[in-house]
Amino acid sequence: MSVLTRDEAQTRAQLIDVHRYTVALDLTTGDETFESRAAIQFTARAAGDTFVELKPALLRSVTLDGQPLDPHTLDQNRLALTGLTEGEHELRVDATMRYSRTGEGMHRFTDPTDGETYVYTQMFLEDVQRVFAVFDQPDLKAVFALSLTAPEGWTVLGNGIATDEGDGHWSIAPTPPISTYLVAVAAGPWHSVRTEHAGLPFGIHCRRSLAPHLDADADEILTITRACYDRYHEKFKEPYPFDSYDQAFVPEFNAGAMENPGLVTFRDEFVYRSAVTDTERQTRAMVIAHEMAHMWFGDLVTLTWWDDIWLNESFAEYMGYQTLTEATRHTDTWVAFGIDRKSWGYDADQRPSTHPVAPDPDAVPDTASAMLNFDGISYAKGASALRQLVAWLGEK
Structure with missing residues (x-):
């Protein structure tokens, strides 16, 4: 190829x-x-x-x-x-x-x-x-x-x-x-739970065999979704640019989630089949918030070339944690960030393959090299840098 x-x-x-x-x-x-x-x-x-x-x-x-x-x-x-x-x-x-x-x-x-x-x-x-x-x-x-x-x-x-x-x-x-x-x-033959929010159709979907498990958590998932949606509108001012918001929990997904406009896909391990900790529920909520941030930053406003992927992901990472803290019951998400995500960034930063959060365009000459930048630096270190900028300069 x-x-x-x-x-x-x-x-x-x-x-x-x-x-x-x-x-x-x-x-x-x-x-x-x-x-x-x-x-x-x-x-x-x-x-x-x-x-x-x-x-x-x-x-x-x-x-x-x-x-x-x-x-x-x-x-x-x-x-x-x-x-x-x-x-x-x-x-x-x-x-x-x-x-x-x-x-x-x-x-x-x-x-x-x-x-x-x-x-x-x-x-x-x-x-x-x-x-x-x-x-x-x-x-x-x-x-x-x-x-x-x-x-x-x-x-x-x-x-x-x-x-x-x-x-x-x-x-x-x-x-x-x-x-x-x-x-x-x-x-x-998806099992779907549908509702409406802010005049738009919202839905969550999974395979039929997981229907009882999705139904058990549907209220929680939709409550997080609505709260993040409303908070992003307050923050960004720009209206949500698409005509619906579906979240599909799909089998054998090769990533955590993907910010497709109007149809976010998640690995269906996020449809919990047994008792889980509140930290796991917070993790799922954070992924929901992260992907929704992309509707504006990534989907509406998109990079020209893949050297700017850090801002896509670092920003969504920062916004996911910050918005959960502001708009949901998960008010200590930055503690989880410090424990889990920052260590991922530190690990990536210590390897010979380390790179700047915002790489030089010459360091991303093709799509193959772009894939190498999807790591703890582009997500967690970048989000840490953005959080520090907010601490210095203020959010606006």
Whole structure:
């Protein structure tokens, strides 16, 4: 696979402006693969060449402005678009994609408890290419309009409000302009607890076999969610920029949680199956608060390149602890931060792989090097630095 370099991303961002993705996914074609059709509207600011990224099992067809391109020109994960003229363009890509079993792209899971199957996406950092064709860099934001065909009896969740159109067909409301790595869908026979807050639909979701455990904690989870939502509105002034707020606790998740706009995904170990300590409940609450902070800082306002990921994560880390302290019953969260998170930062800082909280852009020349910065420095040390700045300068 070809990793994207910062120089390539800068060159592409200077050449094109991406407007809209219209994506259709068919999840009914088997256990190993699904069908993916994407139409991308974009503008070339000048004549030139660029490329789109895709990691298909089979690339069936590609057309640019109605003219067919040779699918065999796909080189690893790059499909060249040569001889672009200045002006508006539409790229259409029809492909078969593979389900993942390792949490990358479209992950598929069958619950051994009851045999029910669930799929969900994890697009970060560059795994959207495993789901549909894309100009995959954070500063090429666009509107995403997705539709899905799913097995009967499944519920579909997405970045926007999902509408059941019958016969397994679902449409998801188009997003505001967001980065490619933030697109998300989740489909399956979810158990859902739904409510409304501040005029928006809120929901929490898990696989059916965990329903009794989610129901037992639903009030607690939703109380934390509402309290953080209200406090962030007081702090940021900017209204929440999306049309709904769903939180899905998904199986076999390869991270702790992911801040997809309107559809935050969490590892479903946060649906507690037995008695747990209050510290564990505080940890879950902190993750809820952390991911919600990203709705503004990360999702609405997004880094241009991955050298700025520290501010995404350090800020959400700081805000998560501070907002829990201010708005919920968990008033001693900074003690937990000092015990658990700061030690993570200290450990990372003592290794030969240490790096500045805000790395020099030259230290993050490509997406592969960007992944190395997701550590205790970018999260905990950065949050410590922000907390110290607040102590010196005041919060505002």
